[in-house]
Amino acid sequence: MSARLLRVLAGALVLGSAVHAAGHAAPTARLTGVATKTEGAGTTVVIETSEPVAYVAAQPDPLTLLVDLRDVSPAGVRPDRPSGAVADVRIEPETGEDGTAVARVRMLLSRPLTPVVRSRRNAVVVEFGAGAAGGERASAVPAAEPAAPPRPSPGSALTRVETAAVPDGTRVTFTGPGSWRAGTIESARDLPPRLVVDFPDLRSTLPAVTPVGLGPVDRIRVGVNRVDPLVTRAVIDLTCPVTHRVEPLENGVAIVLSQAAPARPRTPETASEPRLDPAPGPAGGAPPPGPVPVVVAAAASQAAPGPASPVPDVSGAEARPARQPAAGQAVLAQKPAAPAAPEGEKQYTGHLVTFDFFQADLRSVLRTFSEISGLNIVIDPNVPAAMVDVSLKEVPWDQALEVILRSHQLGYVLENNVVRIAPLKVLAQEETERQKLAEAQSMSGQLKVLTKTLSYAKAAVVAKLLKDTRVISNRGTAIVDDRTNTLIINDLPEALAQCEDLITKLDRSEPQVEIEARIVQTTTTAARAIGVQWGVNGRMASALANTAPVTFPAQSSVSGRTASQQGNATLGESSFTPTAVHLPATGATSALGISMGSLTGSFNLDVALSALEEKGQGKILSQPRVMMQNNFEAEMTQGVQIPIQTSANNTVTVTFKDAALTLKVRPQITASDTVMMSISLENASPDYSRSVNGIPPIDTQRAITQVLVNDNETMVIGGIMKSEETSMRDGVPGLSRIPLLRWLFRRDSMSADQRELLIFITPRIRR
8 A cells, every 4th residue: 555655656746847847948048148348437248148038137236236037048158257347247047936947147346336238139238337327326435234224113103294384495294103213215316306205114094195285395195015014105296306304203204395496397297197106115225125127317218199098107216126027028128208299199108118028928018017117907817818029119118008908909997006907898898887887876766856847948848858968867757737837857866956957057037139120221313314306397389379480399398397286377277297306305394395487387497395304312211120038039020911813713812922021030149248140131112113914013122141249239231232324315317417416306315223222230138
C-alpha cells in the first residue's frame, strides 16, 4: 500500500512539473549586451536585446535605477565597465508575478540624477547628465534620508480642515484628535500648481473635496490609501504658484501659503473636469516598494482631438508603483498634458504617454492603465481574452484607453474614482435593466387625485398637452369637465407635482393686441382738348340771278354746314348737309361759333371752336381697427355684396359676391415686446362704369404678408402706384399739315390719370 502511494505521489510531482513548465514557457528574447559610454557631462547606457521587448524603468532612490526587461533571459551577459555618472551596473535574473522571466539591469549612480529612458528598435537607451531632461541635482553629495515622523498615537485621525486669511498669506490648518504630524509636504512639479501633504498611518473623516476659494487656495482634496501602509494624502489645489511655511501644532499642522507670483488665469486643464491625485504612497517620503515609473521631462506635444473622456485626469505629485507590463513592448513616458483641442472638439486631459504593444494580453494592458492613471480599474469577467497590437506616441493616456476599448468593442462606467470595463453589450443590457428597475420603482406608488379649475386655458387642450409630453405616467389618467373647465388628474404623487407645475405655466392670462390699419387711396386726373368745325354753303341759280354765262352748268351748289340750319334765314332758305370739317372737342364745356353769308344767300360760311380743360383730385381713407388676444386670429369686414344672377335649365340662381374691405390678422408677442403678425388685407369695390349686363366688375387690392413690428410703431406694408397718360391728334388729311393754317383743320386732346394706394399697419400691446 505504501509503495502504491509513493508511485501516485511521484506521478503527481511529475505532472505538476510538466504543468509548471508548460505554464511558464522559456524566454522569447535574449539580453545581448549592456554598454556604457561617457561624453563630456553626459553618460549613456545602451541595453541591447535580440528583439524588441517590454520594459519598466524605476528609480527607487536617487542613486539607483532599475530597468526590468520582461520575458528576457540574461544568458550570461556581462555588462561593460561603468563610467561617468554610473558607478556600477549589475544584471540580475528575476521572476515576475505571473512567473515570467525578467532580466533586471541595476545601475548604481555616483550622484543623484534624473534619467531619460527611451527605446530604439532592439535597444533601451538610458541617458544621464547633459542628455537627461531632469538634469543633475544641485548637490553632488547624496542627500541625507529624512527622518521618519513619529507614529500617531492610537485613536488619532484627521477630522477637520480650516482656512483663514492671515497678514502674510493664507493659513490652512489640519487638526484632529490624538498626537500626529505630517509626513511629507512638497509642491507638485507639474501643472496645475498644488501642494501635496502626506499623513502616514493616519485615518481621515474629511470629505473627498472641500471647496475653499480663499486667496491662492482653490479647493482641498483628501484621499486615503487603505492598503498597507495606511496613508492619508491631502492635495491643496492652487490658483497660482506659492511658497509655504509649516507650523507644527500639538494635534495637527498649519501651513501658511504666500503668493510667489502674480495670479494667472487657470489653464483649460484646470478649468475642465476635476483632477484626482492618485492614491498616496508610503509615508515619510520614503520610496514605495517595487519599481516606480520614471517621470521623463519633455515638451508637451499636440494631442489628437476627440470627444471628451469621462475618465478624470488622475495626475498627482508622485506616481504610483507600476507592475510589469504585458507581453510586447510598452514604453510609458509621462509628460505634461496636451494643449486643449479647438472648441467643439473632444478634449483629453491625461498625461502624454507612448505605447508600443505587440501581441500583449488585453487584461494586462488594461491593468497597466491603472498604474498610469491612479484609477481603480475593475475588469468585467465578460471581457474576452484578446491580444493588443498598438503603437501610440505621445498621446493622452485617456485617449489611448478609449482607442483600445473601442477597438475591442468595450466600454466603461465611471463611479467616483472606480472605472469598470465591460463589453458594450453588457453595459447596454445593464443600462436597460437599470431603466426598467427605475421605471418599476417609480410606478410602485399609490395614486392620488388632483383637481384643477383653469381660468384662461382650455382644460381639454391642457389635458392633451400633458399626455403628449408624457408628464402623466402610464398609470395616470386625465379627465376634463367642460362645464366648469376643470381638469381632474389621477396619478402618482411625483407625476402630479410635475403636472401641477406645467398647468401653472400654461394657465395664465395673455396680453391683447390692438391692430389698426389705414388704407389711403388717392386719384389725380387732368384733361385738355381743343377742336374746330367748318361749314360752307354756296349756290348758283337763276332765282338768285347769279347763273353762269354758259349753258352747262348754268346752276351749281357746294354745301357743308356747322349749325343745324345753315343759310339765309331772311330768305327762308336753309340746308341740312353735313359739316365740311367736323373735329369738335369731345365733352367740350365751352364753344364759340361764327356764321357769315351774302344777302342773297348764295354763299354762307360757319365756324365753331370748342375747348375742354379739366383737373380732378380724389382721396379715399379706410381705417379698420380690431382688438384680439395673443396668438388668435381676428377678422373684420366692411362693404357690400353684389348679387349675380345666373340662369340654367329654366332655373334662376342668385349668388352674392363680396366687394368689401377685409382685414385678417394673427399677432404673436415676442419676448422683446415686438409683434409678429400674419396679415391678410383686401380692399374690393365695384366699378359700375364698366358693368356687363348690369353686373359691375370688382376692383381689388390685396396684401398678404408676415411682418415684425415694434410696439406702437407704424409700418407701411404695401403700396401700389398707377399712372396713365394719353395724347391724341385728329386732322383733315393734307390740310392739317399746311403751315400756319393747320390748326384750322385738326383737333388736339390730352389726358392724364394717376392712382396711388398705401397700406399702413400699427400694433399696440394692451396688457
